[in-house]
Amino acid sequence: MSGSEIEQLVQLLAKLPGLGPRSARRAALHLLKRRENLLEPLARAIAAAAEKVRACSVCGNLDTRDPCLVCIDPRRDAETICVVESVADLWAIERTASFRGRYHVLGGVLSALDGIGPDDLNVGGLVKRIGEGGIREVILAMGATVDGQTTAHYVTDRLQGAGVVISRLAHGVPVGGELDYLDDGTLTAALKARRPF
């Protein structure tokens, strides 16, 4: 039916979230029909992202510079760290423009059933950052899922005695909700109404 290059393109596109085999074929065809104004610019953008985007060695955010723009922005409050599950959550909070501190991306939540343990998350990096001093408050912004809240409890336990105030988001969120799905207003309200863990 078609050459292996096209098949490979379709198979890779089908791995994107929200795309199945059928929509991947449509997307591939769409790209191939728009070589100059879509396919080639996209190929260049992907190559550039692959070459330049890295995880920030301080907070885990994705950026073309390390430390990332959030970590080096002098107007941001360096004494407050918001701990999030994923970069998607970091971006969701940034969209609300209601938080002016810095972040720490854990890279997931504890889930023994999915084989994700403490060593798979960047908790050690957080403990180290706080040990270096200068941090006053840690906001735990994990989702309201059971695993998210277990992770929040776990991080609190690991930060015991570190001399920081620990608070968590006041979720007005349905149980099992994840941060990235919250609308900006709800997320802003949750950040403002945070409470001690």
Next chain:
Amino acid sequence: MIADPALAPVLSGSMAVTRLSLAEFRCYPRLRLDLDARPVVLTGANGAGKTNLLEALSFLAPGRGLRRARLAEVGRLGAADAPWAVAAVLTTPEGPAEIGTAHEPPSGPVSPDGEARDGKRVVQVDGKPSRGQAQLAKLVSVVWLTPDMDRLFADGASARRRFLDRLVYGFDPEHARRVSTYEHAMRERTRVLRTPGAPADPSWLVALEDRMAREGGAIAVARRLLADRLGRAIALADGPFPKAGLRAVGAVENWLGEGPALAAEDRLRAALAASRAHDAASGGAASGPHRSDLEVRHLERDRPAAMCSTGEQKALLLSIVLANARLRALERGAPPILLLDEVAAHLDADRRAALYADLIALGAQAWLTGTDASLFAPLAGKAQFFRVADATVNVSENP
């Protein structure tokens, strides 16, 4: 019989399915039933598809339905690609509601955990995806009695616990979320304890055990409370059904009897921390509300339900289900939707008449099945009759 004549006027609303639609569900490729709030009588030969309809309705409540089947089993044979779905339009005391629920087969790589392989059951409420099934308990209450439950008092505690939990959902919708949270935390803890290699991270175990203790304490409180109140409601009833004495029993329930709820939570937390080595070997948890039981006694005979005849055990269950329906009607404005599979055939005429009178007085949408249509004659004009044959459901004018 209604215990207190003053109860009847309180019934302002009703809880009823007014439209039921099925797709690829058991023997039904497609089905749509339009209904009113009265009881529904389904008659037909064994294997005609009556219980399948009740099972579809049982998926309007959180959980695995009245057969506790794997999700993939519920799909129609031969409908390989199309997942099953159930949709219902309901009237409730809080207003109309539309519920949709469907099997979402597993996608992507299979996780090592067996549960995930069956996919999951997704829920929509009023057209919007709902996170988790616990939301269902807030909208609708469904209680069932099936022939499988004939052995409820003889078998292990887990079926009795689930029976009590379903009753609790009708009064305390948060209970469904608590039970699923507790069970998830317990499975996580078991996996942490049994992962080979380095010793389990104590902070992780503390986090999981804290969650189990807090949810577990609240679960035991809710079960105890409802068992007590149901016991009182049964004591007030008159009529031919036997009086049942109910008690939620277990370690946490006992601790609750000895002190405040917070102290019981602390004791559970301490018990879990102390039993880690044991639990790692056994693969469960030595104490907690997942080991509790519902103790039922036949009060007039002064003996445990398990020592009564099969017929009396069934009557005891009906006595509990009817008391639950009265209590719920009084408190939440409507009795639950009742699914009574093959119940009428096992009652004598006296009890059958009393059951029908109760259902009518309560305004309950009870779904009754049977092979012998004549047993339902007293409900003529007061219920909706359908004949079920070969996976088709037809209105019939009279029983």
